[in-house]
Amino acid sequence: MVAMAQTPPSAERLRAIDGFLAESWADQARHDDRLRDLAVEVRFDRGVAHLSGEVAEQAELRLVRDRVGRLAGVLGVWGRVRVGGRDPVVVDLGCGATKQWPGNLGLDIFPAPGVDAVADLSGSLPLADDSVDVFFAVHILEHLIDFLSLVDECHRVLRPGGVLHVMSPWWRHVNAVADPTHVRLLDVQTVKGICLQRPPGTPRWYPLHVGCDGASIFADLTPLPPGADGPNPSHLARFFD
Structure with a gap:
């Protein structure tokens, strides 16, 4: 569609x-x-x-x-x-000089005033398993050729009940293509693919909330443990075709 x-x-x-x-x-x-x-x-x-x-x-x-x-x-x-x-452990991915909240742990590939640890977000995160309560990936996924590796790392690091917050430009808005450093285009249906259409054995996500305001897409995802039931059709119908 x-x-x-x-x-x-x-x-x-x-x-x-x-x-x-x-x-x-x-x-x-x-x-x-x-x-x-x-x-x-x-x-x-x-x-x-x-x-x-x-x-x-x-x-x-x-x-x-x-x-x-x-x-x-x-x-x-x-x-x-x-x-x-x-207190929750909250990590800002690709934060640059600005964090979502003061006191968050900031990770970025480049040093900046808001960066607490320099890390390549396309590789392994320098964080232990089950050690983080909240990840913010605000305007970062569109900069990564393979953002699924970062999403998988977030799944590994999040505690049970933790949440990954995503915000990215919507593919139909000019902001998605105006920045030449953007290498991926995202839609609400992309989030459906992350949660429901990946090969067996890969980390699984439950979509808590997904939305689009005409300029950006938003997604709140929580990791599913192995063998856990996924979302039911009525829940998915709130967000996806």
Whole structure:
């Protein structure tokens, strides 16, 4: 199926959407007994929900992000939440001088003020198995000829319940081709391929949320352990053809 062109929302409309989402979430949190007493703050920025605060266990964080992600208009659910009194280990891939949050570990192939460790992201990450809670791959996959090796490394390094956040230019938008260092074009269906269409024996992902605003694609993915059930058709139908 050919993707139809979209026009990204104006800045004014994005502010209005964020206001609508904030009101919708506040109303949901007031009326859902499971959410009312959780110490999680949800802030919306251009359709992306940013979670902060603290929960007692991973299941509570999964509940919050699932309920936030069901709001129409949410493009991604990015989190930095303490679980059981422990700060999450958050890694920015290809961060350059700017991290998504201060205190994140920054990895990049070039030294810069925000880079904590120099690493070739097309190779092995200098991180131990099951050692990271959150990866940010913001405007990085489109720069890699083979980004699947990086995705596989993220799967290896993420703890159970961890999340890989992806943001990349949408292939139909001029931003995807205007930068001559971009070597890959991505679509929401690319994320479907990552999660569902890879050979047996390769790392498997569960798509928590996938969206497109007409300029960028967003994906929140969590690793599936060997033998685990994948997403059901009704969940996939929210994101993919």
